[in-house]
Amino acid sequence: MKRPWAGQVEKPPEELIPRYDPRNPLCPGNTRANGEVNPSYDSTFVFENDFPALQPDAPDPGSDQHPLFQSKAARGVCKVMCFHPWSDVTLPLMKKEEIIKVIDKWAEILEELGATYPWVQIFENKGAMMGCSNPHPHCQVWASSFLPNEPAVSDRCQRAYHQKNGEPLLVQYAKQEAEKKERVVVENSDWLVVVPYWATWPYQTLLLPRRHILRINELTAEERDSLAAIMTQLLTKYDNLFEVSFPYSMGWHGAPTGPHLKEDNSHWQLHAHYYPPLLRSATVKKFMVGYEMLAQEQRDLTPEQVTHFALYSSLLLLCVLQY
Amino acid sequence: MKRPWAGQVEKPPEELIPRYDPRNPLCPGNTRANGEVNPSYDSTFVFENDFPALQPDAPDPGSDQHPLFQSKAARGVCKVMCFHPWSDVTLPLMKKEEIIKVIDKWAEILEELGATYPWVQIFENKGAMMGCSNPHPHCQVWASSFLPNEPAVSDRCQRAYHQKNGEPLLVQYAKQEAEKKERVVVENSDWLVVVPYWATWPYQTLLLPRRHILRINELTAEERDSLAAIMTQLLTKYDNLFEVSFPYSMGWHGAPTGPHLKEDNSHWQLHAHYYPPLLRSATVKKFMVGYEMLAQEQRDLTPEQVTHFALYSSLLLLCVLQY
Numbered sequence: 001m002k003r004p005w006a007g008q009v010e011k012p013p014e015e016l017i018p019r020y021d022p023r024n025p026l027c028p029g030n031t032r033a034n035g036e037v038n039p040s041y042d043s044t045f046v047f048e049n050d051f052p053a054l055q056p057d058a059p060d061p062g063s064d065q066h067p068l069f070q071s072k073a074a075r076g077v078c079k080v081m082c083f084h085p086w087s088d089v090t091l092p093l094m095k096k097e098e099i100i101k102v103i104d105k106w107a108e109i110l111e112e113l114g115a116t117y118p119w120v121q122i123f124e125n126k127g128a129m130m131g132c133s134n135p136h137p138h139c140q141v142w143a144s145s146f147l148p149n150e151p152a153v154s155d156r157c158q159r160a161y162h163q164k165n166g167e168p169l170l171v172q173y174a175k176q177e178a179e180k181k182e183r184v185v186v187e188n189s190d191w192l193v194v195v196p197y198w199a200t201w202p203y204q205t206l207l208l209p210r211r212h213i214l215r216i217n218e219l220t221a222e223e224r225d226s227l228a229a230i231m232t233q234l235l236t237k238y239d240n241l242f243e244v245s246f247p248y249s250m251g252w253h254g255a256p257t258g259p260h261l262k263e264d265n266s267h268w269q270l271h272a273h274y275y276p277p278l279l280r281s282a283t284v285k286k287f288m289v290g291y292e293m294l295a296q297e298q299r300d301l302t303p304e305q306v307t308h309f310a311l312y313s314s315l316l317l318l319c320v321l322q323y
Numbered sequence: 324m325k326r327p328w329a330g331q332v333e334k335p336p337e338e339l340i341p342r343y344d345p346r347n348p349l350c351p352g353n354t355r356a357n358g359e360v361n362p363s364y365d366s367t368f369v370f371e372n373d374f375p376a377l378q379p380d381a382p383d384p385g386s387d388q389h390p391l392f393q394s395k396a397a398r399g400v401c402k403v404m405c406f407h408p409w410s411d412v413t414l415p416l417m418k419k420e421e422i423i424k425v426i427d428k429w430a431e432i433l434e435e436l437g438a439t440y441p442w443v444q445i446f447e448n449k450g451a452m453m454g455c456s457n458p459h460p461h462c463q464v465w466a467s468s469f470l471p472n473e474p475a476v477s478d479r480c481q482r483a484y485h486q487k488n489g490e491p492l493l494v495q496y497a498k499q500e501a502e503k504k505e506r507v508v509v510e511n512s513d514w515l516v517v518v519p520y521w522a523t524w525p526y527q528t529l530l531l532p533r534r535h536i537l538r539i540n541e542l543t544a545e546e547r548d549s550l551a552a553i554m555t556q557l558l559t560k561y562d563n564l565f566e567v568s569f570p571y572s573m574g575w576h577g578a579p580t581g582p583h584l585k586e587d588n589s590h591w592q593l594h595a596h597y598y599p600p601l602l603r604s605a606t607v608k609k610f611m612v613g614y615e616m617l618a619q620e621q622r623d624l625t626p627e628q629v630t631h632f633a634l635y636s637s638l639l640l641l642c643v644l645q646y
């Protein structure tokens with residue numbers, strides 16, 4: 001962190017996003033690339049991605065005989081979910097009731113696509129720095145015919161821990177963190193947000209329920225309410241940290257679905273990962289490059305050092321509120 | 324690839340890098356952050372990183388009793404290696420004899436640090452887009468007291484393949500690719516560059532020797548000569564692709580060192596990875612974000628589609644040469 005920085009400096013995000021832009025394909029009433037017209041939606045709005053990476057009828061690529069040249073079709077569907085009819089809001093600026101509608105829709109989509117697909121990845125790329133190509137508040141849902149690499153590792157590790165210790169890894173972890181309090185960013189009666197012990201991105205966080213929950217559709221009405229509340233708190237702290245609409249990629253991980261619905265998945269615990277790229281300021285990010293790509297991810301700050309962003313940003317909030 | 328792109332656009336790299344900048348700590352004769360004065364070097368120049376991520380005497384962090392809260396000291400050294408006294412050159416603009424001196428120095432450093440450290444990571448972050456904080460042509464060498472994650476996976480997979488098939492994975496792979504010719508970017512009698520079958524970055528390449536070689540210090544004088552030649556060809560093709568000094572992170576992987584020098588490492592094959600971030604043009608990169616971070620890396624183009632960059636750029640080169 002003491003190195004002089006003469007490297008790349010990011011553009012601060014665009015300030016003036018119009019509430020409604022007639023050329024934005026995500027706004028209510030507008031026409032999308034495939035000619036479809038969006039309804040004049042007033043809450044969430046879900047549609048099939050017009051440029052999907054996964055398709056239900058992807059052809060089989062056909063494999064070579066050789067063991068090193070094996071491939072398989074990756075089939076699935078890609079959906080886009082707008083959070084709100086306005087382009088100039090983000091989750092932390094939305095009302096609690098509006099965020100609850102987003103959570104309800106997440107649960108609904110997981111149930112719908114999870115009926116057949118083994119994995120349903122709900123994720124949000126927020127901000128141009130995280131490859132987001134449209135400023136309208138939205139997330140994506142990609143459901144696949146296979147268990148992708150990251151959840152496969154997560155499944156393996158949670159299963160091994162559960163078999164050895166008789167308790168789900170992340171249930172035990174949340175209890176320990178709630179006791180230690182060294183890495184807790186914010187908490188309420190149902191949820192806990194920590195900078196995980198193994199974090200690699202500087203301000204990475206992990207959002208965990210206290211109760212053992214396999215999938216997002218199992219959340220009670222009270223838990224959806226307290227989830228909306230803690231998301232607002234976390235995202236406000238992020239925005240306050242460098243006084244910028246904080247970029248990140250986030251997503252939900254829960255027990256696999258489709259054919260896995262019938263299996264024992266009690267080693268799983270629902271959780272969300274937040275991966276924000278910023279390191280020093282609104283314009284200087286952490287680069288996961290040479291050493292990280294070729295050898296191992298390395299941190300510039302310990303998780304305990306950055307947990308204090310919770311403190312600083314509460315102070316900032318107070319100042320803002322006094323005006 | 325057909326999606327309209329309204330996302331982040333990168334700044335094209337700075338055009339006017341002075342040959343000598345009195346404030347650049349990597350230039351010959353200049354004073355660095357720790358007060359040391361660089362010699363007036365006229366070839367390569369190696370020094371200890373003034374802001375090292377790894378230190379030989381890192382204190383033991385002390386672990387918790389709990390199995391989920393275990394940590395260990397990561398010890399090591401970080402060196403910086405300037406390729407050339409001039410700031411306004413890059414490897415493909417250097418003379419073959421100058422590049423051979425870089426290769427000789429890589430071999431020398433691997434031997435020196437590899438005498439005790441189990442892993443010596445030689446890597447180059449090229450361009451501001453890849454987190455490079457200084458335009459002077461240079462690479463880094465981080466030696467560690469442990470085998471990092473990426474080489475640990477590589478060791479495991481190469482070992483398993485060798486045990487099962489009686490031939491090193493990457494030796495067999497190079498033979499297959501040389502025969503198939505579908506993904507070959509450039510080759511000579513000692514070396515082969517392919518867009519690997521499993522590539523995730525659009526223009527990712529893998530540089531492989533044809534002969535079975537465990538570590539870079541085993542290269543013969545002829546192999547160093549032909550390596551310098553093929554590096555120049557590959558990097559020129561990269562620069563021609565979008566007519567920009569091509570950003571990338573690259574690095575060498577070979578058999579582990581230190582205590583592993585005495586073991587049988589015949590499953591290993593020396594190779595270099597090139598990970599360039601660009602996707603569509605000099606200013607639009609591939610974002611490895613939400614789905615990639617949370618589920619699995621996904622490509623926008625097949626390796627076979629992009630292999631043709633070799634062709635296009637040879638044409639471009641011809642045009643340039645005709646002027």
Ligand SMILES: O=P(O)(O)O[C@H]1O[C@H](CO)[C@@H](O)[C@H](O)[C@H]1O
Nearest residue numbers: 286287289290291292454455456
């Ligand atoms: O050491 P540098 O070039 O200053 O820093 C760069 O490379 C390092 C090793 O890949 C990364 O950890 C840094 O994030 C990056 O900015």
Ligand SMILES: O=P(O)(O)O[C@H]1O[C@H](CO)[C@@H](O)[C@H](O)[C@H]1O
Nearest residue numbers: 131132133609610612613614615
């Ligand atoms: O789908 P989008 O938002 O247009 O695209 C973004 O997210 C995708 C999924 O993480 C990535 O593959 C793309 O590189 C990124 O630009």
